[in-house]
Amino acid sequence: ATYDEIIDRKRISYVMADGRQAITDFENVDGKTKVTTTFDAENQNPVEMQKDGWQAILNNFKRYVEG
Template identity: 60%
Template structure:
């Protein structure tokens, strides 16, 4: 296992936690925001949101040049508060949802992988989180 420090990304979303949770966890929403840039998309998502449940999101370049599955198994599911899971490669991810005056702070802490620079990984995950914020704010009201 790698011994690198976990990476943290976060955002504040102008939407109530119940809506944010729905957009984060339901497959029909996952396909709309789970990519870092507009030249990628998510053609497939499944999510069995329970402890020991599995999820899989297929991320693909729109030009067909590349695709991969982002998948894992849930260890913690605490509705509207926290999700923790282990990715297929063994890395851990912990996500918290905190309601603050009608807005929702989403914080993700994840173990980095060994292939790409830490800053690149942080930027990629932050881009996806920013995409989520945009999607959630556009659809919450």
């Protein structure tokens, strides 16, 4: 991937090798960090499967930072 935007504690944006983009935003909400990832879906797998995969990554990240 090629990172095209990094804003400290706010956003990470990158373009994957196949041209799809993913953006992760970090937002302070009542003293906690809300993490939101948006991504361009690929054409080989159903969108719901892709959402589940990204959600699993975020869940693992949450466990890591809280552990």
